[in-house]
Amino acid sequence: MAVIKYFGAIAEVTNCNEEQIAVSDLKVSDCLALLNEKYNLNQFDVSVALNQNLVDRDSTIKLSDNDEIALLPPFAGG
């Protein structure tokens, strides 16, 4: 299992801060497609981090157990 973390406006839509996902043969892009189907995330300008590093939304990196994927809305620090 991998963990998916949600932040800001995205966490408001998913109604949770994190959830687990089964990763067998799942790419980053597949994972996002699944989540988009579930939560309609295309409404957001989402950035994706895999293990705390930004990756492309269409990344074909395969997920492994204990990976951490984070879905980040636009940054608003300052």
Next chain:
Amino acid sequence: MKKVFINGPITPEFIANSIEKHQTKHSIGAHNIFLGQVRADVINDKTVAGIDFTCYEEMAHPILDDIREKAFKTFNLTCMHIYHSLGEIKAGEVCFFVFVSAKHSKEVYAATEYLVNIVKKKVPIFGKEIFEDESHQWKVNKV
């Protein structure tokens, strides 16, 4: 890992203490300070009462380490501190404090501008703008 995130507003006392702590460092000839303050923007007739900041800290800390390392390489600095608030910060309170020190003034101006811009752009901080009627919208930094 240096402390960056502070729960609640950055108080004038905290800022004054930061200045005082540097008075023992006698190679410093110039300090520059940037303070970000929460604005009571009026959007569609509703006034922002405050911003509730959250952060992806596990990702933010390595990014902040890189930012600090690059700033020390680029500018001839003696000292550099970045602080950002988390939680609800009311309009008029300070939520962002960048404090840069060097031998001479020229370096601190350039470094401050660099740090303010890169923190806004690269660090995963999120802001919920809460209106006086308790409705909200999500803040987005203009790039």
